[in-house]
Amino acid sequence: MDLTLQKNSSDKIIKNYENHIIYIDKDKYDFNIFVSKDFIIKWQISDIDRIVTDDINDVFKYNPEILIIGTGIHSILPKTEIITQLHANNIGVEFMSTDAACKTFNVLLQEDRNVIAGLVV
Numbered sequence: 019m020d021l022t023l024q025k026n027s028s029d030k031i032i033k034n035y036e037n038h039i040i041y042i043d044k045d046k047y048d049f050n051i052f053v054s055k056d057f058i059i060k061w062q063i064s065d066i067d068r069i070v071t072d073d074i075n076d077v078f079k080y081n082p083e084i085l086i087i088g089t090g091i092h093s094i095l096p097k098t099e100i101i102t103q104l105h106a107n108n109i110g111v112e113f114m115s116t117d118a119a120c121k122t123f124n125v126l127l128q129e130d131r132n133v134i135a136g137l138v139v
Contacts, residue, residue: 028055028127032120038139040120047139054080054134055127066138069096071103077134084110084126088119088137 030053034041039048042058050061063073066089077085085104087096093114104111114122116137123135 030055030058031127032124035117035120035137040116040137040139050136050138052077052134052136053123054082054132061136061138063136063138066090067094069094069100071100074100074104074136077109077136078107080134081107081132082109082134083132084112084134086119086122086126086133086135087111087113088116088135089113090116090138093118 029043032040032042032053039046040051040053041047042053045058047058050063052059052061059076061073061076063069066087069087074085074087096113101111112119112122116139119135119137123133126133
């Protein structure tokens with residue numbers, strides 16, 4: 019599915035997500051990543067079904083407004099302690115399939131929101 023949107027000031031628009039590969043600008047990622055308007059870094063998460071607060075600690079230093087977690091093919095419900103910790107740091111959070119997370123990230127990026135997406139391929 020083609021996710022190309024109108025170009026904004028960031029080159030981090032997700033162009034496509036299919037077959038467990040994320041396409042951003044001219045690059046492709048076949049591993050889990052955190053992406054924002056300013057960076058793409060590898061996300062060292064071992065199992066999304068067992069996500070814990072340590073798995074998202076890297077995002078706190080960037081002080082995002084919203085964290086979107088793409089959980090792969092199926093959406094999962096995280097432990098309440100993860101949501102509590104994010105909310106305590108004034109960070110909104112949504113868990114959804116990676117496909118939906120890519121689309122949501124692009125929309126929020128187009129709105130110039132301070133958003134980070136953690137995407138599981």
